[in-house]
Amino acid sequence: MTIPLIDLQAQYQSLRPAIDDRIAAVLSEAAFIGSDAVAAFGEAFASYAGHAHAVTCGNGTDALELLMDAWEIGPGDEVIVPAMSWISTSEIVATRGARPVFVDVDPLTHCLDPDRAAAAVTDKTRAIIAVHLYGHPAPLGALRTLADQRGLYLIEDCAQAHGARYRGRHIGTIGDAATYSFFPSKSLGAYGDGGLVGTDSAELADRVRALANHGMPGRRHYHRYHGRNSRLDGLQAAVLLEKLPHLDAWISAKNRLAGLYRDHLAKADLRLPMVQEDAYHGYHLFVVRSERRDELADYLGGAGIATTVHYPTPLPLHACYAGYGHRPEEFPEAVALSRTALSLPMYAELTDEQLAYVTDHVNRFFGV
Ligand SMILES: Cc1ncc(COP(=O)(O)O)c(C=O)c1O
Known part of the structure; x- marks a missing residue:
């Protein structure tokens, strides 16, 4: 017998006719970019995960990076990150010119240790990134308290934890913002790359949306900020819409x-x-x-x-x-x-x- 770590083919076979129909619809409508499916998936995921706003983007790394940019975290700033995670969690801090301050993980949950995180806060700290490593929720209660006491942003990196819950609430809803990856092997995976930022702040969502679209807050060809291009494409959105339920x-x-x-x-x-x-x-x-x-x-x-x-x-x-x-x-x-x-x-x-x-x-x- 051969057993893979994860069997994407088995999942595809279980949904094949419906997924094939969705993909065919995107092809026949040539709805590749900015399509109805993209907006529909953003809305469906926000409602599933309990976010007032969801901004889709190119991947989970971009989602984190867009938050750094939205909050203008950069040179001179520090961001607390767990010492064990996928590289994106600290990479996006370092590439913004800020310093990732690594904090050891709890030996049991394998997530950020809140006491060690508290000890690592300085007057330069702007944010804490909590990673729900392997899918187990990070200690959000203690981290939320710490962030509130010290005036920090709490980001939940939910790339590995779609569908997980903390005290009955969907993870992602306790931080100031949550980021998700839809990399194919994730619990909710696209057939390519995809990402999303979820938040209850309309202001933050608007800014992230603009930054992900070349700094355009609304009107086309009007660029308020230096942004970038980070999009969930129509095919990925169609696949994700079919899978989410x-x-x-x-x-x-x-x-x-x-x-x-x-x-x-x-x-x-x-x-x-x-x-x-x-x-x-x-x-x-x-x-x-x-x-x-x-x-x-x-x-x-x-x-x-x-x-x-x-x-x-x-x-x-x-x-x-x-x-x-x-x-x-x-x-x-x-x-x-x-x-x-x-x-x-x-x-x-x-x-x-x-x-x-x-x-x-x-x-x-x-x-x-
Ligand atoms: C904890 C964590 N953060 C961020 C990411 C980045 O996601 P993506 O690969 O979609 O950029 C991943 C994906 O592997 C991850 O596991």
């Missing part, structure tokens, strides 16, 4: 599979992902931890089971940040995570039989 069922299927993983792997010498009491996990990834991670990955690979590491290097230790002179000892939890984390196959269409094949092999590896 299935998202909750997919997240719920992934939660069921996570339960099966937990049952089957109860005796294996592994740390299973924890879920906090007030959290509903989005399970973009199912990440286990083992001191024998590399051996386990090789063993599973030999049995046709795909795994990968999210992520092998904590953000501050990447070569692009060498100038800051960070040392691994500053980020013990992120370093431990980078050495022990292993993502197992996780997608809504994973069958119980496939999952049992994975867990049998994991148990065999540990001799249980």
Whole structure:
């Protein structure tokens, strides 16, 4: 048996006629840019996730970058980011000329540790970026309080957490703004790139919308700001519109599979992902931890089971940040995570039989 980490083909097959019809409609109408589907998807996603406003854009990195620009975060400013995430989270701060201030993650949730974040705030800090890593909500209550007390923007990077909830609320609705990626492998994935900024602030939404469209607030050929071109295209919007109504069922299927993983792997010498009491996990990834991670990955690979590491290097230790002179000892939890984390196959269409094949092999590896 061969089991991929995520099976995009299986999902496509389950929706094929409807997706094909949507794509055919875009082609026949030549509605490639700025089409009704783009506006409809923005509205549908805002209503799904609980945002008063949604601005679609080219990808999740752009979504973050547009917020930096909208709030004019740049040279002299600091932004608190978790030490473990995909590079976009800190890249967009550094490329704006501001300084990403890396903060270690909580050993259990793997998200930004709020106490360490509080200790990292200075008079230059403008914002905190909370990442819901792997799909588990970051500690939004504590981070919201911190942001309010210190007058900071709280950004929720929801790229990995569509459909996740914190204290019953959709993630993304506690920060001042939320960013999403619709990269194909995400829980809500397009057939190319896509992104979105969600917020309750009409003013912020207008500014982000203008910045994403060459600084044009409304009237064509009138450019109030230096902006850029960052668009969700008509084909991606059509695909996302078709997929959105299935998202909750997919997240719920992934939660069921996570339960099966937990049952089957109860005796294996592994740390299973924890879920906090007030959290509903989005399970973009199912990440286990083992001191024998590399051996386990090789063993599973030999049995046709795909795994990968999210992520092998904590953000501050990447070569692009060498100038800051960070040392691994500053980020013990992120370093431990980078050495022990292993993502197992996780997608809504994973069958119980496939999952049992994975867990049998994991148990065999540990001799249980
Ligand atoms: C946490 C996080 N932030 C931002 C992004 C950037 O999204 P995109 O690839 O759409 O630019 C990703 C995507 O991989 C991500 O995982």
